[in-house]
Amino acid sequence: MVEAVLIDLFSLPANLQNNIRGLLHNILETIEKCSSIPAPLVYVICCQRQGTERNGEQEFLLPALRDFQSLKKRLEVVHALTTAAALYTIKQRLDEKDLSIVKVILPTLRKDLMKVYIDHLFTAVYQFEFEDLQVATDCKNLQIAEPWSEEQRLPTQDVALIRSEIQTYLESLPSLNGELTILRSSLIPGDIFLHGFTTRTGGISYIPNLSSCNLFSSSKRRDPQVVVKENLRRLADAAGFDPETFHRVKIDHANAVCIMGKTEPDSYDGIVTNQKGITIAAPGADCIPVLFADPVRKACGAAHSGWKGTLLGVSMATVNAMVSEYGCNVKDILVVLGPSVGPCCYKLPHESAKEFHRIDPKCVRLFDSANPYVDIRRATRILLESGGILPENIQDDSITDQNQNITFCTACHPDKFYSHFRDGTNFGTQIGFISIKD
Structure with missing residues (x-):
């Protein structure tokens, strides 16, 4: 049973944002309609461009989000400068609630990239299912599938860039609970x-x-x-x-x-x-x-x-x-x-x-x-x-x-x-x- 849904809109260009409203509306409608009660947590990740206000960036999503009352308290838009930062924020939310079964809905071109991020930022405790970003038409789309285990297809240099991005982000985080002793x-x-x-x-x-x-x-x-x-x-x-x-x-x-x-x-x-x-x-x-x-x-x-x-x-x-x-x-x-x-x-x-x-x-x-x-x-x-x-x-x-x-x-x-x-x-x-x- 899916416990959380991650909708990846991180790298969508501005000219696709109008089309995304209806698509996102359909995805959320399916989640609301098909899920058991309570509905799964839903996280929508978006790129927060440097020098922009978060409220301005969120405007294009609001029409698609405001109609879903049952999801209102269980839906969060996560803005971040990098995918690593966004995913790490979502991991913290999952861990706070002891959740581990996640459906990821994302553009096909992002799938291999996302798998590398997940492979580095999560462990085998978590289960992930991937679905292409398209209109979901029936409830079976929300059922958990076998955890992915495809061969890595990204070029080595892309994997190295992702590792570097993750490392840079983690190095920027503050130390917790006092000084290192x-x-x-x-x-x-x-x-x-x-x-x-x-x-x-x-x-x-x-x-x-x-x-x-x-x-x-x-x-x-x-x-x-x-x-x-x-x-x-x-x-x-x-x-x-x-x-x-x-x-x-x-x-x-x-x-x-x-x-x-x-x-x-x-x-x-x-x-x-x-x-x-x-x-x-x-x-x-x-x-x-x-x-x-x-x-x-x-x-x-x-x-x-x-x-x-x-x-x-x-x-x-x-x-x-x-x-x-x-x-x-x-x-x-x-x-x-x-x-x-x-x-x-x-x-x-x-x-x-x-x-x-x-x-x-x-x-x-x-x-x-x-x-x-x-x-x-x-x-x-x-x-x-x-x-x-x-x-x-x-x-x-x-x-x-x-x-x-x-x-x-x-x-x-x-x-x-x-x-x-x-x-x-x-x-x-x-x-x-x-x-x-x-």
Whole structure:
């Protein structure tokens, strides 16, 4: 069932505007007549020419719009300087109402262009059906069809122009919910390494659970890759690294480690490098983003350590990769545990909690309950120390700093951090990142 209709009049020349009135009238009449109650939302996008008043530009549409009382509150004319700006505005309206099934009525010549814009600005959460801009004569035109999957037919240079337009528009947007904030550890020497842990503020993601500096996109979330890329660009600008030489782990919740410069595994939760200027990163939205630094051999690493990865020893696997690949001495390696869900909030089923109890009974609270509280940070520290990392070379603020400089509980601080445990499946993600300075 169509939830919203987008009528694209963006690039129609002025000499066609008189003809469009009747056409638009017929389209709206069909929508009003054929839709279930309530009628779908209708968005009409038009080009707002620079130096013109919006009211003047809207005049040619008014005769076609004023007759539709049932659609009056559900119809919006969206003026914008670019298609990217118009579509992003409509995406915000859809997301506010949690809508995702959209019919796009547009000139045939605009179809391939529009598909590129949609492919970049939306994710697989949304379904789109396309219809040529012509008089709709029956109700079946409003039924949703299969999502489009045609081969891209636009010339490469046109696609590049669209990407550039989208990027320019996103770069122009203001940061949301405060300034971009980077947490840094005093344990890692700043003269050798660039590093930090992000919080949730200072990006452009506007969906509440993803607001505002979300750094991960997937087909199941409403934040598209272009928005995440812009958030990363702003982070890179603030932190001082090159987003073009940025590499994050490809999460598998296991213990594989990628060695930068060698064949990249299909998935891995640890990554190490000794190359200057390469920024490596691990995400976390309850799972621990762990950073590793050896100031003697000038090598570094990052790992994503959830409860499964913790039990599988991903942190020590990352340490061992630094030792075997770069000749690091385990006693020189510094380890910082980033923002992650704390033992105050995190629960696991009893069977999983038993594995942490075997590492150390103190890793589990209320062990006899169906869902005991689990301390994945303590388990990580114990496994690192067992592998030879010096206790004084591990920063976990839940035990080393009562002021909580870095290792905050993500679930306890909704203003600062994303949390899968707290927010559910449509959650945002922060990262820990590190690189060797030139």
